[in-house]
Amino acid sequence: MSSAAPAEAVLDTAADDFVVPFAVEGLDVRGRVVRLGPAIDTILARHAYPEPVSALLAEAIALTVLLGSSLKVEGRFILQTQTDGPVGLMVVDFEMPDKIRACATFDAERVAAVSNNEATDGETIGALLGSGHLAMTIDAGPHTNRYQGVVPLDGGSLEEAAHVYFRQSEQIPTTVRLAAARAFRGGTDRAYHWRVGGIIVQHLPPAGPRRAPDLPPGDVPEGADIPDLEEADEWTEARLILETVEDHELIDPSISAGKLLVRLYHERGVRVFDPTDILERCRCSQSRITEMLKGFPPEDRADMVKDGEIVVTCEFCSSRYHVDPAILDD
Incomplete structure (x- = not known):
């Protein structure tokens, strides 16, 4: 974050393949916005995944970039899901600070059966994932210990799993929004291409977040009463504002990240920092x-x-x- 500027002045033209940090000092929150277009389209086109699988993997990639881009270490951030659902495995490998690759394995017949059911997007994602776990691993190199956080998946979305992770492992008030869809890009090919967007907001006041007591599997004995921690007014406001974001706002190339952040937090003085370009790159050779x-x-x-x-x-x-x-x- 080498420089900051009002959101109106930044990213009016940048529409694809970047992650940008931002801050809303009036609410003591920090966050990041990710937008992926050609990079995500390239990753998905290589495999010809069914559309529901592509959308799910795209969201996993956006979540990985949002989380991995916040780390100030060299190395890799790896997000992996392993479940009993139609999409049995997803692996997203983010080489910090800017390189991404991903893949998934799935049962085509089971995916088709889920797709033929009438369900909301959230219900479809939950049905595709099924039950299992989501693991997030930080690998800072051969001479360091790996850190891994694991949260359960039980028919919910990736957004919900991220919320559980931050509540149990990091204990930082956090809200995540993700959206992926095929969109018409125009140009000579007259075709639809994949786009994905996401935003994360975290409450990080100067005195540090007010941490709740450990949740299982923490130090608190199983079955013990865990008191609720009253939510700070600033965080309540920031969270409720973010919940107004619609899916199309996260992926529409005509709505820049700066414009989206101004719509959300202009009354509190949102500022954005230098964006980082995100590159689709595989590590194989x-x-x-x-x-x-x-x-x-x-x-x-x-x-x-x-x-x-x-x-x-x-x-x-x-x-x-x-x-x-x-x-x-x-």
């Missing part, structure tokens, strides 16, 4: 794949050989790598 294969036992590598070579397809970007088995014994 010929050398990485070769080194990975060298780590397998020779008998396992022998089982991988087809027509005199080993072919590896990257789950994230679908790139195919052809490796001569002879070089793996060097």
Whole structure:
């Protein structure tokens, strides 16, 4: 956050592939807005996911960028869901400060069955995810310990899971909004393309957030009475204002991040900081794949050989790598 300016003066033209921090000093809140267009479209187009799976993965990517971009460390922030639902696995890998990749596995028949049911967007997302867990991992490098937070998924949305995480693990009052949809971009291809947007707001007063007592699995014994902590008036106002955001406002390229923030918090003097461009980048390469294969036992590598070579397809970007088995014994 090297510089700040009134929201009206910033991001009037930037519409895609960025995350921007902001602050509303009058309400003691900080936050970030993410908008992804071509980057998210590229990720999803590589896999030809069914539309509900694409929308769900897009929201997971936006949430990952919102959370990972707040970290002031080098390394990776990884969001992963593993559930019994039609979308059994999602992995989003954010290489700080600006590179993103993602993939998902799903059961096509079960996804189609959910899609054919009449349900709200939130109910559809919950049905796609099913029950399981969401894990968020900070990997700051080989010489540091990983930090991981895990929250349950039980038929709810990614927004709800994020709220549970911050309430139980970080104990910081937090609200998240996410939206994804295909939109008409115009231009020569006359086609629809994916867009996703999100916003996070957190109550961070100068004296520090008022933390509630530990929730399970914290230090409080199971079954103990946990008193409610009265919500600060500033946070109540900030939260209720954010809840007025409509999905189309998060993804409409004609509504810049600056304009959205002015609509929400202009009376309290919202300020935005320098945006960070978000790039779609996979970490795979010929050398990485070769080194990975060298780590397998020779008998396992022998089982991988087809027509005199080993072919590896990257789950994230679908790139195919052809490796001569002879070089793996060097």
